[in-house]
Amino acid sequence: MKSSLLFDFSVNNENKTIHIKREFNAKLDLVWQAWTTAEVLDQWWAPKPYHIETKSLDLRAGGIWLYAMVSPTNEKMWCKADYKTIETNKLLSWLDAFCDENAIENNIKPRSLWTNSFSESNGVTTINIILKHDKLEDIETMIKMGFKEGLTMALGNLDELLLTKKK
Amino acid sequence: MRRDVFQGIADPTRRAIILLIAMQAMTPNAIAEHFKTSRQAVSKHLQILTECKLLKQKPEGREIYYQLNGTKMEEIDKWLEQYKKIWETRFNQLDEVLLTMKKNKK
Numbered sequence: 001m002k003s004s005l006l007f008d009f010s011v012n013n014e015n016k017t018i019h020i021k022r023e024f025n026a027k028l029d030l031v032w033q034a035w036t037t038a039e040v041l042d043q044w045w046a047p048k049p050y051h052i053e054t055k056s057l058d059l060r061a062g063g064i065w066l067y068a069m070v071s072p073t074n075e076k077m078w079c080k081a082d083y084k085t086i087e088t089n090k091l092l093s094w095l096d097a098f099c100d101e102n103a104i105e106n107n108i109k110p111r112s113l114w115t116n117s118f119s120e121s122n123g124v125t126t127i128n129i130i131l132k133h134d135k136l137e138d139i140e141t142m143i144k145m146g147f148k149e150g151l152t153m154a155l156g157n158l159d160e161l162l163l164t165k166k167k
Numbered sequence: 168m169r170r171d172v173f174q175g176i177a178d179p180t181r182r183a184i185i186l187l188i189a190m191q192a193m194t195p196n197a198i199a200e201h202f203k204t205s206r207q208a209v210s211k212h213l214q215i216l217t218e219c220k221l222l223k224q225k226p227e228g229r230e231i232y233y234q235l236n237g238t239k240m241e242e243i244d245k246w247l248e249q250y251k252k253i254w255e256t257r258f259n260q261l262d263e264v265l266l267t268m269k270k271n272k273k
Contacts, residue, residue: 005262007254007255007258009251009254011247020254022254022258024258024261024262024265025262025265026265026266026268026269030265030268030269030272031265033268034261034264034265034268040264040268043260043264044257044260044261044263044264045257046257047252047253047256047257047260048256048260142250
């Protein structure tokens, strides 16, 4: 079932955007809830073995979602999303940033503007994500930083695999 | 001696070094401060990682900085693949969460 769900990923150098498209086998209101509710976001937003802990989520234009990305060694990296546009079950956009626990942003990472569009057809919900950046180098920086999580993730899985093999 | 990427990441300290400088280029001294092992041991790890082409040196003034060797365009694809994997994992997790939500609703 999983394999039949669409997953598209592409980078547009000219527009300095990353495009991500994914289908979910669930109704629109459920998917919307998963993207906008702290308790649910905490369950999936970070790729394992990372997890996130939401400190506050204020779902309105001008509101902030403040959360910590927690590493397997319990290091916390504070992140936030400044909500820009919210149209329930349709459109969710925010500007992201790394920050401290009081949501004061820093310049470690270039900011990305997220535009997430939601639509449903025959019980399958499609999400279209566009990540927009000021500069092309910003995409490069971001992707490399993602590598850090990706590598930890891969190594975590490897550790698990090795553990199973040991038994 | 021939080095490859897998040899580079085989050691836990070397993996920690990669994670550390993934964020920013660092001098050997700054890197060594993060580890309990000796400066010499860290230097050796840096040397191996450089030979594996995972890291490269960038001289700045009198200091040498180590950074991830990933600036070349052809290597971007590799980073991109990792980035894509993060999204895959994230979305697979969301699939599971949605499934649970559906069950609870009934």
